[in-house]
Amino acid sequence: MIRVEELEKHFGALHVLKGVSLEVQKGEVLVIIGPSGSGKSTLLRCINLLIEPDSGRVFLDGTQVNRRDIRPEWVRQQVGMVFQSFNLFAHLTALQNVTLGPIRVLGTDPTTAGAQGRKLLARVGLADKADAYPAQLSGGQQQRVAIARALAMNPKAMLFDEPTSALDPEYIREVLDAMAALARDGMTMIVVTHEMGFASEVAKRILFMDAGRIIEEGSPEEIFHSPKQERTRMFVGKILR
């Protein structure tokens, strides 16, 4: 359902993506691991066209979408994103955060959007926080609202950019649980994370990325217990202590 071929990206003199290709099937959960600076975030942002790759192709449902005649906004409506720093709209309540997209982008009428929004907030366990402002919520709660906000657009797939890296330890569990529930419901997900427990439980495949390239790809057992590449072995060894 999502496929990228030979993505290249430079930021000035920095060669961040060096010919990256991957493919994700519908309903599959793909986890990307790797050291910081390996280009994972850039890769994610190329998929929903927040960043335009220098060369390469991005496919959504078989159609190439990084073309001049396709509006990036249309692509981003199909693919939701959850950020490391939550990025909730600080001036809006949780419910308003969730309904802003449907109302202003999809044109849903406010009443329907509100009802759907409440359902989504309930789904992530925050039904009672609908009228709270982000500043009044804990990190874990904010991130779950962010998940609900992305889901409100009814996306075909969801991208997660280190969703728990900015959280205090006691809140990580609740966010990972919400993500696992999403996976069980059949959502196509690409997750960049350091949470190996989540990766081994929920992911179907894991990609190891380093210095702009995909080094190795395999099932969780393969990557964690019998990595084929030296670099993968070193990285996994450090993480799985």
Add this chain to the structure above:
Amino acid sequence: MPATFDEQRRSRVRIVDILLAILVTVGILAYILDVLALRWGLSTAYIGRSYPNYLKAAWISLYVTTIAYFIGMGIGFVLGWARSVRTLPLARVIAARRREAVAAADGGSPGAGLFLGTLLVYGIKYYVRRTADAYVAIIRGTPLFVQIVFVWSAVLVFYPRLDPLLQGLLAGVIALTANTGGYQSEIFRAGIQTVHSGQVEASRAIGLSRWGAMRYIVLPQAVRLVIPPLTNEYIGLLKASSLLAVVGSVPELTTFGRSEAFQTFHIFEAFALVVGIYLLITVPVSKVVEWIERRYRIPGLGIQASRTARV
């Protein structure tokens, strides 16, 4: 808006953009000056022979500004210090004093004298503090025009036989001093308070007295914080000194330019000279201050840059 577009495309557009920007800016400026010069007449001869007089007038502006600035700095520093100390609620002050007195008197209960003494000192501190606050509020809440005229009236009433130039000078310097004193007290207060929180506790934890903490920890940092706004304040005061035109007897730059304009009818030339000299002084200094601020900024530490030009 931050761009999230293709890097390569951006660098090509960027060069065109810069060239076009320079072209448009210079072009608009040249066009405006050309039209104005045509409409109002531009006598370069007048400019050529008169500009030394304008420069002399500018010197007078600078003299007046500098005198007022430094006297005002003394006032501002004292007031800023006084206003940066938090006034504790009365009950806590009394309780603290009581504890100290008990510790000193070794068990005996503190007498009524101590209580009244504390109350008196506190009362005086309170009213001094409130008056200082009011002084600054009034300076900031009323136009400089009014302040100048107020002082000028006082000077005229009390020293009616003084030379008009001296009257104007006296009134101008006093008013500008009072004005900048008020604004500088805000700068010093903000500087001291910004550093104060947390730093005093930390330094006392390592054994410094309250005065020692002030001297070795708070003040050095506060000085660094305070320099950019103080420099901006100097520029602001220079611009404010132009308001002495209402007095009319002090030949600073604006007064001089105005009288030249109306006497010689070279209005546009006078305007251009006055504006040109002000810009020559203020813009480079402001840019340097901006650059310094940006370069040496410590994220999270800084005084809100509020406009210091006030009238």
Add this chain to the structure above:
Amino acid sequence: MAVGTILVILILQTVLRFNLLDEDLWKLYLPSFLDGIVLSLRYLGIILPLSVVIGFTIGWARISRFRTLSWPLSVFVDFFRGVPPIIVVIFAAVLGPSLLPARFQSQDIGIIIAALTLAMHSGAYQSEIFRAGFMSVPRGQLEAAQSLGMTNGAAMRFVVLPQALRLSIPPLANEFAVVIKDTSLLAIVGGFELFGSSFIFEQQILFSPGNQLSWIFVVWTAVALVYFVMTFAVTELLNAIDRRYHVKGLEAVTV
């Protein structure tokens, strides 16, 4: 605040020997006083809204990617920030009318042009305020809005602008106070707002026998009080608005 102000006035009254509530004076002065206030308010009614429009537009334009747009405007802003307002007011009033075609010429056109110039002057400062407001909204907010499929325009309208405006309110309160004080400059070109009409009245006192000199101080204290009340009211109003719409956790970055 009130305590201190009353104290200051009392101190002044004793030192300079005048009585703020002198009835004879007020019989003569009240008309000029009130007319001046009304005129000041009318000038403010023009200058304040205009300055906000100018400031917001220029502030917006200056965060544009296109230097062709932002550089000329930066020159505009630097000009008005580097020059004392009084000088532009004087020359705008004197030279400005000649730029207009004949049918606009009238008695007061110079003063109106001067008022417009004051609006531009404040607009230059306000553009800096709005620009700082825009730049203080975290980049992640824009990214999040885009990730929902919003166009840049929609993101600006529903996410960035609401936050940028809220951030701009406190410094704007300060700037409005400055504008109120700047209206006194119009006196030097013949605008008979509060300062101007009081100045004329003061000249009359000085030069007619039988009137007490101490009346001068009464006049100026009263004038100062009015300006003080106006600036206080405006800043309190904007602070109240700020409190109502304040976004917790969002802070302005010094630019």
